[in-house]
Amino acid sequence: MKTKIVKGLALASLLTVSPLYAADYVIDTKGAHASIEFRISHLGTSWLTGRFNTFEGEFSYDAEKPEASSVKVDIDVTSFDSNHAERDKHIRSGDYLDVAKFPKASFESTSFTPDANGGGVMKGMLTLYGTSKEIAIQLRK
Structure with missing residues (x-):
């Protein structure tokens, strides 16, 4: 469950990229x-949908050098809302x-490998529940 939530987080943060220039x-x-x-x-029969209402982040994107793209997102886990x-x-x-102990989560990219279709794979460190792990997120244009 935690991995699926965070993959969505990182992808959502990249959806506002403007491919016009580096910024x-x-x-x-x-x-x-x-x-x-x-x-x-949910139990293989339905879907639980929801959101995190409070977060902040930043990203960098250069259409001429997409492999240099990066993203950092901080999430207020207490804002979980289903x-x-x-x-x-x-x-x-x-x-x-366990938001009393771990009220924040974060994702910080470490690399981006673009593909020919305008997407690619973004790797980074996900910190959730006090544990940091590297994850890979498949991005689509």
Whole structure:
């Protein structure tokens, strides 16, 4: 569950990239340009969807040198929202996210390997629940 959530986070942060020139950007978390959403299989019969309402981040993109792209996102894990108050309380508890101990999560890219279709693979360090692990995220244009 945690891995699926974070993969969505990193992808969402890259969706506002403008391919016109090299630049550094701050992710627009106040408007409708960015969101951190997730979809998780629930018992193999339905989907649980939701979002993290509070986050911030930045990214750098250069269309001439896409392999130099980078992203960093910090997430307020206490803002977990699946539109069901009792479930959210349970997910925030020590059984899952333990937001009292670990109120923040983050992703910081370490490399990007573009593909011929305008997507690629972004690798980086995901820190969630007090543990950091390298993950790879397949990006699509």
